[in-house]
Amino acid sequence: MTPKRTSIFLAAALGLGLAGPAVADDPLKIGFVYSSLIGDAGWTYQHDLGRLMLEEEFGDRVETAYVESIDGGADAERVIRQFASQDFGLIFGTSFNHMNPMARVAAQFPDIAFEHATGYTQDTNLAIYHTRAYESRYLVGMVAGLMGDSLGVVASYPIPEVLRGINAMTLGARSVNPDFTTRVVWISSWFDPGLERTAADALLDQGVDVLAHFTDSPAVVQAAEDRGKYVVALGDMAQYGENSHLTALVYNWGPYYVERTRMVLDGTWETANTWEGIGADMMTIAPYNDAVPQDVRDVVDAKMEDIRSGAFHPFQGPLVAQDGSEKVADGELPDDGMLLSMDFYVEGVEGSLP
Known part of the structure; x- marks a missing residue:
């Protein structure tokens, strides 16, 4: 079985937006669920570059955490529920296989902002996002x-x-x-x-x-x-x-993660269906x-x-x-x-x- 690792980065935040009332000087806790190990290339690596951009952009206003090698099913639901139960205000699921588990947890935690990559299930507190x-x-x-x-x-x-x-x-x-x-x-x-x-x-x-x-x-x-x-x-x-490597398709998730985090911090986050490509960088x-x-x-x-x-x-x-x-x-x-x-x-x- 592929090993799982969790990494948490501590900081401080001003507000939680949809995630409920903020405690002064508490960070916005943001969780990422990854389908594979981060490594140094590929799908999960590119999502993690976006997470790192969040830390650089918001500094001690946010705290990020991730769990690797979560394909889907009960394992994904367990990790997403754990984030929600630990007062994370924004949770990203980065694989198609995370969709149904995330939808089930989101329905039980209406004050938390959930975001799912590549899926089609949307709710008032569950947004979906992908690239073209x-x-x-x-x-x-x-x-x-x-x-x-x-x-x-x-x-x-x-x-x-x-x-x-x-x-x-x-x-x-x-x-x-x-x-x-x-x-x-x-x-x-x-x-x-x-x-x-x-x-x-x-x-x-x-x-x-x-x-x-x-x-x-x-x-x-x-x-x-x-x-x-x-x-x-x-x-x-x-x-x-x-x-052998002629070229590759490259995703740029960072600006999206920054924008959606900013919305939670300032209380303007709403569900959305985002699907952009080369024209939106x-x-x-x-x-x-x-x-x-x-x-x-x-x-x-x-x-x-x-x-x-x-x-x-x-x-x-x-x-x-x-x-x-x-x-x-x-x-x-x-x-x-x-x-x-x-x-x-x-x-x-x-x-x-x-």
Whole structure:
């Protein structure tokens, strides 16, 4: 079993906002629930950078704590309930698997502000937040398409968030390389280095040129490095792939965490459904590897600016599913409802959904 660690940082605060009446000079206690170890790259690491930004921004007005390696289920509910019972005024759950446990606890602690990343369940004291990661996925897909002819994806769970990412990478790649194909291996985990490596090796054995992943360890990057192939990573993991790591999608959670904390401190926090991307600087991509030619960088950077300005949408029509059905008509844009419920592969993805 993966070890769990808790770290608490003490400080002082002026108020608790929704979390109830403040005691003078008491800190706002903020809890973070992480699905994996923080490490030095990846999904959880990027959330923890946001937590550290909170400490830098508010100093002794806040106290932060985190618990690592909490995937979901009863374990998540136990940790979230423990935070709530210890007078934490703001609690963040950072994994899709934390959604249902957090919703159950939030219903029992109406004076505490709860925030859940990547989910869809919202309440008066439960906000949801995510990034339009598919925008950066489209861009790293373009890099893959300009550097190879096929993509192998180590995927976690077949939920809309992941399907959007697979499809966006495929669309990005095929926009510059029309015959590009994508293969997917599902491992039913966000963090399992052994399974991640096994899946990556299986994809490489099938002859894919570039790897990608929706998992939180550097195992896929290391597999590409060991076998002389390329990878587009989740989070900047260049230190694990000096030659293989072409670029990565990068999340910027810090400003959101600062804003929501400020609202609790000044008593203006309300539930919200936040979904922003490159245009709001919540997403970007990592620096390019030296192996990526300048002309490739120029094409991808130009597309990034089109996304930033709203001139281009990764899923704008015509959008055709793997089975040939038209999902978005030529010249039309998808609505968020379709994106949030995506349950299909686009053309170019091989195999069937589990």
